[in-house]
Amino acid sequence: MRKHTLLLSLFGLAVSPAQAQVKGTAFGFATGTTGGGSATAAAPSSLAQLKQWITDSTPRVILINRTWDFAGSEGTTTGQCCSTRTTTCSGGSSAGQASIQTTCDDGTWVSCTYDNAAKSPLDVGSNKSIVGVGSSGVLKGKGLRIRGGNSNVIIQNIHITNLNPQYVWGGDAITLDGADRVWIDHNKISLIGRQFIVSGWGKGGHVTISNNEFDGKTSWSSGCNGKHYWTLLLLGLEDWYTFANNWIHDVSGRAPHLGTDYTNSKIFFHAVNNYFQNVGGHAFDIDTNTWSLLEGNYFSSVTTPLTADSLTSGALIYDVPTVDSAGACNAYLGYICEWNRLSGSGTWTARTDTAVLTQAASLKQYLISHIPVADVPTKVVAAAGVGKV
Incomplete structure (x- = not known):
């Protein structure tokens, strides 16, 4: 990071070099992701320039220091x-x-009228860092998509919101389809018509989703309960996910859904220290062709923390239900797993498929440490979302 004190005047907002770069280093399965790397950080001057910078093949650190409103821009x-x-x-x-x-x-x-921009996401080129400045970075009415073999992308400190929230299929916030090495960190996603994060039938690749706020509060809900249903749908062909320190609240389903038998998909999912709050439906819904290590997650007022279908789908799950199951991790992973905690929530059915630990043992360099589960609500809420990097 540059250490000189030159200030960039962008739309009247002074942005120091310290503010203008990605904060922290990608960890978990996104380890090695550098995004735009050492490219000079800059803020676009128009909607057209923003689109160009995000979609071209030039390595860039793109500053989002204002609300970019796409509503009406495509009719x-x-x-x-x-x-x-x-x-x-x-x-x-x-x-x-x-x-x-x-x-x-x-x-x-x-009869219905919807905005076209929300249904056609911006295709993010390789080697991009898309970084919000302070708490000012907002993409309104347009999502992001990484596909076609593009890779090495960081999306940090951005609020993606207002993608036709009154309509199913109104738009997805972040899409992975034929991607690799993606770090989605410290963002907020709200008021989306369809999925907050979704993978297509292609590879999602090596992905870390960390410190994000998934805010499901809405005036339009398929469950008629003011909670968004379509949270995360991860179906990629060959994917490894670190899902850590996220705050998932006021949703009602697919939080997340993993796996499919439609393709020969293979997904390894490590969920660590996430806070699920006020979920008026289900959190984990896990299908076949998956290996899920779930540890140190806190469920507060979650109707169904783990669906019954997850237990019969062919999914392989290690959900750390007891002290003994936590200790059993040590022989495979070199550490004691953290148990999951429930408060005012439904049943967390014990599932301890050792095949998950065997698979995890071959991926130890990507597994991340945990904090005590009792600390999750306070620490995750304090750190997740925009303006908290």
Whole structure:
């Protein structure tokens, strides 16, 4: 990082070199991810320049020091959306979500108008750092997508929000599809029409998702309960995830969903010290072709911490339910795992597939340490999200 004291005047906001770089170093499965590296940090001067810098092939450190509002920038579409029982919401604490789709066999058509920009994410080029300045960095009405073999991307300290939140299929915040080496850190995601983070059928690759706030509070909910359902859907062909120190709150499903039998997908997922709060539905929903090591996670007012389907899907899970199961990690991993804690939540069914520890043993260089689970609510809330790097 540069140590001189030159200040960059960007839209009237002085940004020092200390503010203008990625904070910290990628860890876990994203170890070695450098993003734009030592490229000179700069803030774009227009929406067009922002798009160019994010999507081109030049290594860049792109500063987001304001709200970039894409709403209306690509026009709107007025047409028909599918309305089902989850759209009208008889009772409940929110309106529902109609679906932007081409068929409506299970509902009726209703008129709808949605913003086009949210449905076409920006394709992030390789070797990019997209970094928010202070708490000012906002991408409004547009998501990010890493695909086509692009890699070495850091997304840090950005708030991604307002992607057609009233409509299912209204847009995804972050998409991985044919990617590798991605660090998603200290961001906030809210008011998204579909997935907060989603992988396609291609590789997600080596990914660390850390210190993020997933805020599901919404006025439009498929569960009619004011909580967003579509949280994280991870289906990649060959993926390794570190999911650490995230605050997932006021959601109702896919928090996260892992795995699929649609392809020969293989996913290893290490979830450490995440805080699940006010989940009016399910947190972990784990399908086949997965190895999940779940340790030191705290569930507060979570209806279903682990779905029943996870136990019969063919998923391999080690969820550290007892002191003995925590100690058993030592022989494989060289440390004692941290147990998971529940407060006012549903059942955490014991599952201790040793195949997960065997797989984890071959990946020890990517496994990260934990803090005591009792400290998770206070420390995670204090550190997760924007403006806290």
